[in-house]
Amino acid sequence: MIKLSQRLLGPVTLACLAATFVLGLWVTPEDRTQKNLVRLLYVHPPIAWVALYVSFGTATIASCLYLWRRTRSMTMDRIAYCAMEVSVVFIILTLITGSIWGRPTWGVWWAWDARLTSTAILGVFALAYLALRRANDDPTLRARRSAVFAILTAVNVPIIHFSVVWWKTLHQGASVLTSTGQLNVHGSMLLAMLLGFVGFTLLFFWLLRERYRLEVKRDARSIATLDEALALRRREGV
Amino acid sequence: MIAVARLVAAKDLRIEARSRVLLWQVLPFGVIALLLSGLALGPAQAGNSSAGPGLFYLVTLFVTLLMINRSQSLENAPGTRASVATLGLDPAGVFLGKALALTVELWVTGIVLLAGSVLVLHTALIGTVQALPSILVTLATLAVAGTLYGALTQGGDGPATLLPVLTLPAFAPLLIAGERSFSAALHGGALWEWWVIVLVALVAYTAVGILLYGVLEES
Amino acid sequence: MIAVARLVAAKDLRIEARSRVLLWQVLPFGVIALLLSGLALGPAQAGNSSAGPGLFYLVTLFVTLLMINRSQSLENAPGTRASVATLGLDPAGVFLGKALALTVELWVTGIVLLAGSVLVLHTALIGTVQALPSILVTLATLAVAGTLYGALTQGGDGPATLLPVLTLPAFAPLLIAGERSFSAALHGGALWEWWVIVLVALVAYTAVGILLYGVLEES
Amino acid sequence: MVVRLVNAVVMSRGFALLSGVDLEVERGSLTVLTGANGAGKTSLLRLLGGLDTLTSGAGHVAGVDLAQGDRRQLRRRVGWLGHEGSFYADLSVRENLVFAARALERPVHDVDAALERVGLDHRVDTITKQLSAGQRRRLGLAWLLVRRPELWLLDEPYASLDDAGREFFDHLLGDVVRAGATVVVSAHDPLRSREVVARTLRMSGGRIDAP
Amino acid sequence: MVVRLVNAVVMSRGFALLSGVDLEVERGSLTVLTGANGAGKTSLLRLLGGLDTLTSGAGHVAGVDLAQGDRRQLRRRVGWLGHEGSFYADLSVRENLVFAARALERPVHDVDAALERVGLDHRVDTITKQLSAGQRRRLGLAWLLVRRPELWLLDEPYASLDDAGREFFDHLLGDVVRAGATVVVSAHDPLRSREVVARTLRMSGGRIDAP
């Protein structure tokens, strides 16, 4: 079962994303005011959702699990690390798609808007996380420190989400899932969006899995070099 | 925990009082930075008192970074870490103590900078006084969060440069909240929503610090 | 002198390249500081592109302080000073070498920050490119002056905190000149008067450094 | 057994500081580590003090499991005197020791006794960073006296001590071992103390040589 | 005379590190400074190396007047090995020495020869801060070998060297003195080198005791 879903992850992701693109580019109608720009609706919000909630959620949960004594293991540390790395990619994509959307709608690539700024800051946060990892080379210490940092970072996610409420912003308010729980989008558009969300979420996990495997391989290699290093060191004695 | 906190805070403040770094180096830096920021914006915007809160917090931020750095470097002298580590101090106490000392130092700095801001940036005096409680709470939050982040950078390569990267994103919401509440006080607006953010952050950082400082220190 | 300068610059840049502090710590710091400064001013003023040059130089200033500090701390590790002192290196060469390495580092940082400024502060791209030569010269001047002041704070207590106080007043005119010339380039105004100030400062600091660095080091 | 290490390995940046150490140390014994420069003596002491992490292998020190146990528990039982065994450089000699005594809830009275024993009573108000190398060593010893740990880990204790200091140190070792504490020392000079029987282990290449 | 001090006093923050030293050292001689911890040995060596300033009294070292002369001239003639005689902590062993060789316009070839002599040839690419205490000492010696100064000032050179290192060092001292250089050493252990005749001076309270 698990094996099957493992094997299917890649193909399903690709299928979902392909369907999103087909629906988004050809099937769904043009918007009255936004014209073709509306098609970014199927890409930008899902990517942003992954960047904010899925990746930071994964990293935060893995970090908490690492810090909790009973579930502490290097696996959790590795997951957190890989999730954070993948999240950098998604945050950059969010910024790019947002900017592309912003240029025609707001007339600028970038604005001093609370959501945009906080998203960018979140991106630097993720980079800072990677910098912190580089600065520590004792694996346990690194794992602990980065776990604490990841948790502190997660605090920013709700701030970004509510930034549209707390500050007057250019950026779209919560329009898809409003506080009343009412859906504002219909028909093929809804389907395209939904597929987008599923597709990009799956894409995240796919990338995460590949990145994780790479990391495991790297660790395995370092275990192989461990024996070499030991032999080298012991030879010093004679 | 409280006893350890008191011990550590007293130690940090004693070193501070002896070396006079705050008085002779940090405060002058803050005042000059305030003047310079005003200059960098040009007379038109700086004379205009609305820039006051923003600049005050910007300068406070850099001062805070300097002070955190110093607070942590006390623990990082070669040999010191190993010796102190084997004392087995309660990490929650160490955290509270260092945060407390840093809070006191930041309060002193903050008050001087506020005076400077009133004098050179024409920030309204009454509004500033009204904003004082919220400013003190914000500074305490910065101190608490800073102590936590300071411990994260301890011992690594070049902590002096890693610290700013780690803290700036975390300080950003605090600074915004602080700035808004200061502005609100100046213009007689509502304060409570900003208070809530800062207080929640203060409590959250304190809790996280008490729980997790040990994890960070244990290398 | 030139040989020594090349040797020292190569050493500093090699250490920098190895530790990657610039790439992973200083640059991200600069970018966040730029974002935050924009935020501190509020959307209304930051969106307005006239704040660009001021903010760029403000952030550059803080980055410069970080980098000077790091550049000097390389020389100040326990034991290093005595060993290197007995090499009897030509102080003028050491000065030039350290200033050169710092200039290169500041140029890298400056270009990244300029790109950031164009992207997020809507500083006009063409004006920025036109201002580039003057910016590079200003950064070189900051590096040269910074190396000189860095040597002043060497070895004392807490150089990390003393440095800002000493440098800020000296940097202020440079920053103003840099900012004005940047603004002038953006608005197509006259540039040469600011160039003169910065160039004179560059030459003056270089001359003073070559003549007096030895005096500063020898203590 | 206060210390039991089985095939202990400590890696740092791809280099094996310790390449498989097997070690047993009994309570109340004195063990001397010798070996060429870079053999791994300091690294072994750091591992025993909970200052470095075990990469592979197993180990128990003072009842604490090095792999999973609470290292803070371990550190609290250990007294450490390193190459640069200093303290807060900006506090005076006495302030440093009072800090340690308070932290351990020892009477402050102990501090003055310890300072007198190590011969620093004429330097109590000197700022630590102004001490000479040997005086700093003595401060480290005074601190251990205030501390009275179960397991003493001393890295080249003779270095920079003068003759009187070495003599004092020899007596101290005797006292400590007789009082039931365990001592592990690294040294290049043979131990001079004739009062206690010491076991000498040679290290090389990150391991302990077969006897 | 390479060194001639008359009533030399060095003050630091109101404390007299040296309280009136009279000293003459001949070219090509070996002088050993002993004395209790805090007696002023390190302070005297620092003064001779031009690393500290004379507060009162007079002194000439290697032809340079300590009061008015160009201390950089002095430093260039002096080789220093301190308690923490390290180098740029972020450069590798070899890079550090190449830096020194380039600075002195010595052939880089000397570096490898020096590294081999002090037995660091298997550590040439290790970053200096990762060296063990004794290896750092050896690096300091290698650096002096590249440097070949007129006046060697060595502060407790035996500390943290292993037996092989000490033996090497003894030979080195003999070579150096025979080659006509002057050596002033501070030491707590008696000097073991039997090849050279050494004069031993005792210090106490910041002065040299009358013989």
Ligand code: HEM
């Ligand atoms: C650089 C520019 C932009 C950035 C950094 C950005 C960032 C974000 C983020 C982080 C979210 C997720 C918020 C959440 O789920 O809590 C989001 C959602 C969204 N964005 Fe953007 N955005 C940008 C530009 C734009 C533009 C120009 C538009 C359209 C005019 C747009 C429309 C949307 C929409 C419709 C959503 C979904 C809103 C919701 O359902 O909550 N964005 N964006």
Ligand SMILES: Nc1ncnc2c1ncn2[C@@H]1O[C@H](COP(=O)(O)OP(=O)(O)OP(=O)(O)O)[C@@H](O)[C@H]1O
């Ligand atoms: N990254 C690295 N690459 C190569 N060697 C390294 C690295 N890190 C540490 N080392 C080596 O590890 C060893 C550390 O040994 P340690 O400090 O335990 O020696 P020691 O026995 O205490 O020596 P000493 O008698 O000189 O104090 C040294 O040989 C050092 O060169």
Ligand SMILES: Nc1ncnc2c1ncn2[C@@H]1O[C@H](COP(=O)(O)OP(=O)(O)OP(=O)(O)O)[C@@H](O)[C@H]1O
């Ligand atoms: N401000 C001060 N107040 C009191 N004493 C001071 C002060 N500054 C330095 N000292 C003392 O000056 C002396 C410095 O001596 P120095 O380092 O030369 O000793 P040394 O002979 O090298 O000793 P060691 O054998 O321990 O290395 C020490 O006794 C130190 O305590």
Ligand SMILES: [Mg+2]
């Ligand atoms: Mg050692």
Ligand SMILES: [Mg+2]
């Ligand atoms: Mg000494």
